[in-house]
Amino acid sequence: MAEKNELRAELLLGRKVRSIHGHVVGRIEEMRAEREHDYWVVTEFHVGPTALIERLAVRHFGITLPGRAHGYRVRWNQLDLCNPRHPRLTCHLEELERLSGPRRNRHRRAA
Numbered sequence: 001m002a003e004k005n006e007l008r009a010e011l012l013l014g015r016k017v018r019s020i021h022g023h024v025v026g027r028i029e030e031m032r033a034e035r036e037h038d039y040w041v042v043t044e045f046h047v048g049p050t051a052l053i054e055r056l057a058v059r060h061f062g063i064t065l066p067g068r069a070h071g072y073r074v075r076w077n078q079l080d081l082c083n084p085r086h087p088r089l090t091c092h093l094e095e096l097e098r099l100s101g102p103r104r105n106r107h108r109r110a111a
Helices: 049-055
Strands: 016-018 024-036 039-047 072-075
Touching (some): 024 049
Antiparallel strands (some): 016 024, 024 039, 039 072
């Protein structure tokens, strides 16, 4: 039996994510997880068309989306999954990190 805080990852892929104002931000295209003891814990979700390009690994072939294509890194605590069929942001869109390339190491020390 699944615990209250467990969800099936495959049921989240492709779900539309809505902003706190109800606008569609994009679909969940990828999840990043880290191992904690005996479990894998999702640390972030990648949302939007750019996340799809990343998921399919076609960015390496020079395939990009023209115009205003976007993608976001959504930390685990920025996404309300109380209703997994209708995920919703818990923050404003401006607070999300945009997907544009390799993740920056925010904890890097200055030399």
